[in-house]
Amino acid sequence: MKTRVLVVDDSALMRGLLSQLIGMAPDMEVVGAAPDAQTAREMIKALNPDVVTLDVQMPKMGGLEFLERLMRLRPMPVVMVSSFTESGSDTTLKALELGAIDFIGKPRADSGRSMENYGEDLVEKIRAAKGARLRTSMSSSTASPSLSTPTRPGLAASGKLIFVGASTGGTEAIKEFLLGIPADCPPILIVQHMPESFTASFARRLDSLCAPRVIEAQGNEKIEPGTVYVAPGHSHLLIRRGNSGFLTELAATAPVNRHRPSVDMLFDSAAALVGRKAVGVILTGMGKDGAQGLLRLRQAGARTFGQDETSCVVYGMPREAFLIGAVEEQCSLDDMARRVLGAICV
Structure with missing residues (x-):
């Protein structure tokens, strides 16, 4: 039909x-x-x-x-x-x-x-x-981050980095995830499939709602705790080593899996340079971008998490990652921040 x-x-x-x-x-x-x-x-x-x-x-x-x-x-x-x-x-x-x-x-x-x-x-x-799974407007968008995201000793000093990928349904999923993240979090790098004219507004919206600082990555920024870096819609977001830590890097190379920015590109960069100090998260989205990259992250010793089917708007990317063994742990969106923070503190 x-x-x-x-x-x-x-x-x-x-x-x-x-x-x-x-x-x-x-x-x-x-x-x-x-x-x-x-x-x-x-x-x-x-x-x-x-x-x-x-x-x-x-x-x-x-x-x-x-x-x-x-x-x-x-x-x-x-x-x-x-x-x-x-x-x-x-x-x-x-x-x-x-x-x-x-x-x-x-x-x-x-x-x-x-x-x-x-x-x-x-x-x-x-x-x-x-x-897709229909959902209604979530009241948590107006929640106070200070009430829902208490600090946790050792987070910022853990030396770990969090890498997140999402597509369809991801703007709200990323917001819900970040509302559970405290201001003293490890650095977080995010790829959300989105045109370049939308990513700056997306970062500003997240910054106004969430406890950590949220910016659209411009390239060559020092990657610091308490900061979330959103990939711009015109380039892949990668990391590279600097003199005193990691820096953001942008690459306007060809699309990967039909996407630029690509989740696979971010995860591959993390697998190569961060390894077991990385935590990979794949959220709701259509297609398979990020699945292979998350697998390489897990093979490099990183902890990896996938959003479960029940809480996804579109159970595409997390499903592909789960089927190939890239996801160490599946969990619902409302429990994702707690699980990720728990993996950092161990």
């Missing part, structure tokens, strides 16, 4: 383009296209789509307000379609917090990507959304 998709966008040109690209997939059917939230609401009632693509910016009722109502009254898989702007990225991150499964930027003529590649990415995200 084909996946039934409703396209919601105020631009007639964009509705037509998205409908055409989705309709080219043999396993998908565009059952309707709505110009605004009011029409979309009626179409959802009448057509019962499997997945909705939703414009972030719309007249009358905006995409966020409509999404919030939809997830409260009739939860269903939603893929946000966002502009590549700072305000667009902030709004998109809020949409993911409200329960959207994933997002994709609007196609741009200057992006260097063919429309065929854009269509493949769009269809892949819709497929993942249909099979």
Whole structure:
């Protein structure tokens, strides 16, 4: 049975383009296209789509307000379609917090990507959304880090580093993980599959919510305790040895597993240079990026953790890692920070 998709966008040109690209997939059917939230609401009632693509910016009722109502009254898989702007990225991150499964930027003529590649990415995200685990907005986003993340003796002085990879559903999973991490944590390096125009906003959002300092990596920063380094969307994030410790390194080389930044690239760097002093964590995500890298981390003596199926939005990357023996311990997202901190303190 084909996946039934409703396209919601105020631009007639964009509705037509998205409908055409989705309709080219043999396993998908565009059952309707709505110009605004009011029409979309009626179409959802009448057509019962499997997945909705939703414009972030719309007249009358905006995409966020409509999404919030939809997830409260009739939860269903939603893929946000966002502009590549700072305000667009902030709004998109809020949409993911409200329960959207994933997002994709609007196609741009200057992006260097063919429309065929854009269509493949769009269809892949819709497929993942249909099979994803729905969740509602989590109240922990407003929790005080000082109440939930007590310091633990020896964390910062352990000499260990934490490496985290995620994709679909990862923005909220990473936030939940970091809300359980105290300010005096070991250095944490993160790869989240995300376009370059979104990673700076993502880092700022995490920094405002979490006890550790969170920054978008710029390259050549000294890797220090109490700091979280988020890979920029334009480059792989690696580490290298400096005169007095490790430094961040960015590489704008070819995508790995179709991704740049790639989780495998980060984990491979950690396996080669950090070994048993590393802790690897693979969270919710579509595909297999990070699985082989996590295996190499474990083979190098690192502790490795994978998010379990029940708490994943998409049990793809953690599943692939688990199947090849890369995951030493599976655990739920709400227990992940405690387990990782426990591995550091031993």
